[in-house]
Each structure stands twice: as structure tokens, then as C-alpha cells.
Amino acid sequence: MTVRVRFAPSPTGRLHLGNARVAVFNWLFARRHGGAFILRIEDTDRERHRESAEDGIRADLAWLGLDPDEGPAEGGEFGPYRQSERSGIYVRALADLIEAGSAFPCFCDPGESTTDRRYNGRCREMDPREREGRIGRGEAHAVRFASPERGTVVVRDSSLAAGEARFPAADIDDFVLRRARGGFTYNFVCAVDDARMDITHVIRGAGHLSNTPKQALMLGALAAEPPSYAHLPTLLAPDGGKLSKRSGATPVSELEAGGFPADAVVNYLSLLGWSHPDQREFLGRRELIDSISLKRVGRSEVRTDPKKMLWLSRRHIAAMPLDELARILEGWYDRRGLPEGSDWKAGVDALRPRFTTYACATRTLGTLYGRRTEPAGSGAAEAESEERRVAATTETVVEAVNRALRSETDWSPERLRPALLAAGKSVGARGPGLFHPIRRRLTGREVGPDVIKLLLALGRKEVLKRLAPPPVAGPSAARTVSGRAERPG
Incomplete structure (x- = not known):
């Protein structure tokens, strides 16, 4: 048996977490068993139908990497794959059910027939001559399925340990297949499509559980082998409430x-x-x-x-492989402003432990390659003595590192690390006392990627530019050089 599953969204909007999960399970199951993943568009509800929605659904599936084997665009021997194009199939199936005695015309007023919990069966037992006469006079009527009045409907359910689900027949009404105004119902077209497309497994949300016995009954009446069903548990919002656009149902x-x-x-x-x-x-x-x-x-x-x-x-x-991640992020980050001589791939590698999304990566890379935050002491006057102390320490360490790196032409990890350690030793700085001031000057932050990776990512020219003494704010401003305050002459 070739596994055939279907994802059957209504084109009323883009995919959200709920129906995207259904698509994922169907696609994974099809690929697991070497089967077919079919996209079927359930567009019979013309009032809610949106012309652009199908394109949006296909775009979402493509981005997720859930490629259909059959569908409106892919074609296939079981098409058409839009329900709006299958009306002839439904008309013939309905005629077959009526001829077999599995369905019957119902002339009851819709309001009257729904006042009781269960349809009263009035038209089910109607004399055939009366029925034909009323149809001949053009009297409006629906068509209902003749559900069994007793017994149990047994459905294969692959998600249950027992392998099957049982539904009392007495709980299943003589449900409508075609409305009096002419539209086919969801359960009818869904069952017909599953039968005609040789669907072997139906994987969908638990909200469809009540539809399952009705569809199984129709499939049996159509002489089709009912598929095996699996119902995914209901999704809730993070707070346990109902999933909605405002709470959890993210597009x-x-x-x-x-x-x-x-x-x-x-x-x-x-x-x-x-x-x-x-x-x-x-x-x-x-x-x-x-x-x-x-x-x-x-x-x-x-x-x-x-x-x-x-x-x-x-x-x-x-x-992700570094080459792949760097290539993807090229589409997210405007690299035209990268410092001359910088190494894009090295920057991505240095900062990637901090990336949660590509958008986050863009912001994080911006702290490295964009305009950095100047360390304390480089601009406006500080009021706190602790900030002045940190600034002075930063300048002492940074100046020593700046001198060491300016004389270094081999910009490799093997040469850069010893040069930094030697510079730190010359001013009595090591560990965080050495690396925090360097990182602070390069990125505006003391905590972050390995300093050697930062040096490689920015490149020699940009590093030396950032390590240079900060600009003077004005004629009365003081700048710190080698730990002492000087005024411009």
C-alpha cells in the first residue's frame, strides 16, 4: 500500500501554528513511508474565500520546506485539487448515494428540523411517490445521509493504543449532504474527496473528531476503504486559554x-x-x-x-554550517557599510552563540559592525568617580594593546593572542581585566564574544581605528592619555 495523506486548508488566510502543525505531521508521515503528500484546497465556502489566500498558503508551505507531491500547481492523476472545480464529482457521488438508499431528499424547513436534538426522520420514511412528486414540482429540498439507527461505528485510529475508535450510531444524526439552497456540506465533499483520491491516512486536529464517524459512514456507503485516522491534540494558548490570533496562533x-x-x-x-x-x-x-x-x-x-x-x-x-549561516544572514544585513578589511564570516562565527533568530543576528551584528557605543570617559563628562576609574583603566589597557597591535602585521590567532597577553602584562592586566576593556572599546560592551574572534571579524584597519584614543569633545574637554589628564594645547 502506498501511503497517501492530504493537507486540506481553506483559503481564508495565511497558515498559523494550528494548521501548519497539521501540514508538518502529514508531510513528515508521507516522507517517513515514502508516500505522497497532497495539497487539496477546500474552497467551497465562497463567502469566506480570499483569492490571495491560496498563494499565501503555498508560500508558507514552501518556506517551511513542505513540498506537495500533488496539488493545484503540481497536478496529478486524482485532480482537480480545488473543491470548487470538483462539483461534477460531488453530483455523481450524491446520485449514487440516493440510488443506493444511503441518502434521501428532505423537504423539512431547516429551522423545524433542528429544533430536536436529533432529526425526526420525517422525510426519511416518505412515500417514494410523494417524494418524486414534490421533486417534480421543483420544491426546494436538502439531501440527508441515512445514518444507521443502532449499532456502533468503528473507525481505525492510528493515534490510539487500541488502534480504533468506537462511536454509538444512535449519536449520529441524519446529517445534511447538500443544503436546500444548493451548497454541498463539508463532511460530504471531504469524504468524497478522500475516497476518490485514495487517501490512506487522515491526520488532523482533535476538533474534527466528531466528523470522523460521519465521514467513515459515507466512505462505506461509497464502497471505498475508509482511511486510518489520527487526531492531534488540541492546541492552547501559552496561558492555557483558547488559541487565537492575539494569543498563540502566530501566522x-x-x-x-x-x-x-x-x-x-x-x-x-x-x-x-x-x-x-x-x-x-x-x-x-x-x-x-x-x-x-x-x-x-x-x-x-x-x-x-x-x-x-x-x-x-x-x-x-x-x-548550522558557518558558510550556510553567513550566506543566509547576507540577506538580512546590509553589508555595504562593513568596515574595510573586516571578515564577515568571522563576525558571524564570533557572535552566533547570541543569535536566537536571524533578526536578532542582524541587531547583534550591528553592535559589532555598526556605530558602537562609546565607553565611559570618551564623550560627556561623568559625574560618578567609579565611571571615571573604569574609563581610566580602559584607556590604560587599550593604549597598551593599541601599541602592540599597530606593530603586528600577521593578523592571525597565533600572533594576536600572545601580543594581547604581552600588552596586558606590561600594564598589569590579565583575564577580565585585560579582555573587558578591549571588548568595551570595540563593541561598547564588556561581555560578549571571544576578543580574538572580534579582532578577526573586524579586521586590522577597523580594530586600530576603534582602539585609537577617543575624539576630543571640545576645546575645554580633557582626554586621558596613559592614565593622566591632558588638555589640548
């Missing part, structure tokens, strides 16, 4: 714009209701494909966790 396009790596988002979405056999959470795409199993899908509701998404994003960025 995928916003994650892309925010600089999250696609692999990190796929990793995160896979953990919302599923766990790895070894309980590991940082997983690459290949690892996810090799380990995905519907048997490990949980049943409990799951809270979205923005902190975990950021953690995974940081891990994925840190694990």
Missing part, C-alpha cells in the same frame, strides 16, 4: 519575517503533541522523518510555548 509568515529558521519551526511544531522515543527535543528534519510515529501522538491538550520556540531557534542556528 507562519510572521515567524518567517521574524527570522526563525524554517527547520526550527518544523521541529517546534512536531513537538506539539508528539514526543521522540528518546525524549530529545532538538531534532533535525531527517531525524524527525526517521522517528515520526502516530503511535506516539498524545491525547492531552498542548500549550504553545514561545520560549521553547526561541530555544530551538537558537539551537538550529548554532548547529
